[in-house]
Amino acid sequence: MRVTLADIARSLGVSESTVSRALNDNPRVSRQTRMRVKAAAEEMGYIRDEIAKCLRVRQTEVLGFITGGFTSSYPNDILQGVETTASRMGYSVIVGTSRADPQVERRLITAFLGRKVDGIVVSPVVSDENVDLYNWLLARGFPIIFVDRHLPEVKCSYITTDNYKGALLGVLHLIDQGYRRIVCLAGTEAHCFEVQERVRGYTDALDQHGLSYRYIQGDQSIDECPTHVFYGYHYTLNLLKSAEMPDAIFAINDEIALGALRACVEAGLRVPEDIGIIGFDNVMLDAYLPISLSSIHQPKSEMGIAAANWVISAAKGPHYDVIEQLLTPTLVVRESTLRKGLNQSR
Amino acid sequence: MRVTLADIARSLGVSESTVSRALNDNPRVSRQTRMRVKAAAEEMGYIRDEIAKCLRVRQTEVLGFITGGFTSSYPNDILQGVETTASRMGYSVIVGTSRADPQVERRLITAFLGRKVDGIVVSPVVSDENVDLYNWLLARGFPIIFVDRHLPEVKCSYITTDNYKGALLGVLHLIDQGYRRIVCLAGTEAHCFEVQERVRGYTDALDQHGLSYRYIQGDQSIDECPTHVFYGYHYTLNLLKSAEMPDAIFAINDEIALGALRACVEAGLRVPEDIGIIGFDNVMLDAYLPISLSSIHQPKSEMGIAAANWVISAAKGPHYDVIEQLLTPTLVVRESTLRKGLNQSR
DNA sequence: CTGAAAGCGCTAACAG
DNA sequence: CTGTTAGCGCTTTCAG
Numbered sequence: 183m184r185v186t187l188a189d190i191a192r193s194l195g196v197s198e199s200t201v202s203r204a205l206n207d208n209p210r211v212s213r214q215t216r217m218r219v220k221a222a223a224e225e226m227g228y229i230r231d232e233i234a235k236c237l238r239v240r241q242t243e244v245l246g247f248i249t250g251g252f253t254s255s256y257p258n259d260i261l262q263g264v265e266t267t268a269s270r271m272g273y274s275v276i277v278g279t280s281r282a283d284p285q286v287e288r289r290l291i292t293a294f295l296g297r298k299v300d301g302i303v304v305s306p307v308v309s310d311e312n313v314d315l316y317n318w319l320l321a322r323g324f325p326i327i328f329v330d331r332h333l334p335e336v337k338c339s340y341i342t343t344d345n346y347k348g349a350l351l352g353v354l355h356l357i358d359q360g361y362r363r364i365v366c367l368a369g370t371e372a373h374c375f376e377v378q379e380r381v382r383g384y385t386d387a388l389d390q391h392g393l394s395y396r397y398i399q400g401d402q403s404i405d406e407c408p409t410h411v412f413y414g415y416h417y418t419l420n421l422l423k424s425a426e427m428p429d430a431i432f433a434i435n436d437e438i439a440l441g442a443l444r445a446c447v448e449a450g451l452r453v454p455e456d457i458g459i460i461g462f463d464n465v466m467l468d469a470y471l472p473i474s475l476s477s478i479h480q481p482k483s484e485m486g487i488a489a490a491n492w493v494i495s496a497a498k499g500p501h502y503d504v505i506e507q508l509l510t511p512t513l514v515v516r517e518s519t520l521r522k523g524l525n526q527s528r
Numbered sequence: 529m530r531v532t533l534a535d536i537a538r539s540l541g542v543s544e545s546t547v548s549r550a551l552n553d554n555p556r557v558s559r560q561t562r563m564r565v566k567a568a569a570e571e572m573g574y575i576r577d578e579i580a581k582c583l584r585v586r587q588t589e590v591l592g593f594i595t596g597g598f599t600s601s602y603p604n605d606i607l608q609g610v611e612t613t614a615s616r617m618g619y620s621v622i623v624g625t626s627r628a629d630p631q632v633e634r635r636l637i638t639a640f641l642g643r644k645v646d647g648i649v650v651s652p653v654v655s656d657e658n659v660d661l662y663n664w665l666l667a668r669g670f671p672i673i674f675v676d677r678h679l680p681e682v683k684c685s686y687i688t689t690d691n692y693k694g695a696l697l698g699v700l701h702l703i704d705q706g707y708r709r710i711v712c713l714a715g716t717e718a719h720c721f722e723v724q725e726r727v728r729g730y731t732d733a734l735d736q737h738g739l740s741y742r743y744i745q746g747d748q749s750i751d752e753c754p755t756h757v758f759y760g761y762h763y764t765l766n767l768l769k770s771a772e773m774p775d776a777i778f779a780i781n782d783e784i785a786l787g788a789l790r791a792c793v794e795a796g797l798r799v800p801e802d803i804g805i806i807g808f809d810n811v812m813l814d815a816y817l818p819i820s821l822s823s824i825h826q827p828k829s830e831m832g833i834a835a836a837n838w839v840i841s842a843a844k845g846p847h848y849d850v851i852e853q854l855l856t857p858t859l860v861v862r863e864s865t866l867r868k869g870l871n872q873s874r
Numbered sequence: 875c876t877g878a879a880a881g882c883g884c885t886a887a888c889a890g
Numbered sequence: 891c892t893g894t895t896a897g898c899g900c901t902t903t904c905a906g
Contacts, residue, residue: 197878199901202902211875212875230642232642233583237901239882252604255601276622298577533885545893546891556892579883580882584884
């Protein structure tokens, strides 16, 4: 907070540069003075001023992380991965929430640039409003990577799950369990590429089995739904009142699935006997719900870890490769879809 | 990324300081040149180098936030509050997870100091290992505040919930519902002051009604329990096998409560008829569980907001007041404890 | 192996 | 109202 290189130098009667070198383990300083300097630094409670260092070295060793918000478990799992690896590599991470607003996202990114972050990991807002900004960053070779979702209009590195495959897996499982009238709750961001992929998986699975019933609940009324859980709850209640009631629900994420589950229970339906429910993400709590929730597992923290690693090496290297990585999802079967008994389920 | 004050100055044929002043809305510059400068800056894509600025001004406008981890919903709600207010005040927040390890916590704090954060919001690890560090910071007048929990050995500002009152409320409610053999699942950090307060609320409630049955499950075996949910699940299964089976569970947080709920359901018990369960925190999902969970509401994001506000004003002001703030918890009754019907419940 | 000096980009005193 | 100058704390040539 107070003590600087100059202080140490003075107290030891050596020059500032020697102190700097010693502290950085520069071989051009004698072992003996290095020891002396380090001891003195330790003793005086010296903490290197990274700000000053950065001004010279042009590296802050800080990463930016931007996501929609920290209210649901999924982005936090990614953040946990990012933070852990960053920390292990001597980096810090500075966070921002875009609240799904492109303007806010833009502000955050420029704020981060002003703070001279070495790179950014972002789960982008689905909008074309910042495409120019992203392209500008890319053109300058700034290390940036999308996680969880990406913008097809931007040729930027990204790491997501193979959402198509995950959805296919999930819906095929429902069919395998004898469900026939399967509805898809696409959530409040149905226009997102990754969500579309899941919807595509849904329809393809139905097609493979020649099932004609299909119902995709999109995001017409985003305003009415403050949270995903409420979305699932609300629209499921509606669906259950409709003439052609579904016998299974494929929810685009676990929060929506939870809301749907709640609605079914309230309506007096038995899960999985009367209606099956499967989610997406496989968040930790799924396994502990009173009716445990089947889901498609996404490697969330792995996503964060991989993203952090990529950004850090991109920041270090003189140049970087653009990667487009799809992690493999897996089907996790639990009570909410298992009506045939485990032995028959696959 | 590239363009500096000097560039703008050169292109406009004015001095660097004029540009700086204009950009900072210093009244000592003519309206006209201010406009010209701002236009040029905008045009050239200037982004102020906060690093360089900080080196002069000694203010980064960055806050540090440290918590155990981002895996459970509770700390994330606090972070959301911190981030939102910070952002609104033009601050950024840099995060770190201590993973309940005092050493890591110490490293994070010094890293943050090196990065010259203006203040730190921390949910401290329960340990006396860093007491000296905290006292050292306090002695230097560094803005730091504890959230969610505090260390009684350190005279540092803190914001928590009135945990005693919350627990009292919850357990009295259980008694009111006719439960008599109430167990307390204290979790893996029973030695934490705030947890102790909840335990005190538990015992006092029992005392008030002359109930002799009490059982406090502490943290003997932290190693076996990777997560809180598992803790709740695991120990509840044990309890249900014991001779003097409880008829209600007071869990120290909602994750433990969820684990307990799951265990009860698996054991074939009806909730709330056979056994009542109440948690603590009132996380968003509680209301949507298939059996919705009663809980003690903690104002989580308010906690984050208040903490961020305090730190920011402490960082700005020449001096600050130490505050010890207890937010008021409220009882939220849901299905998991309501066996008498709503009308009789209070 | 060590020291002197320059400079990163910005702001703030001090002149004019 | 505007320009000149110095300096924040550090690293890094360049000399010795």
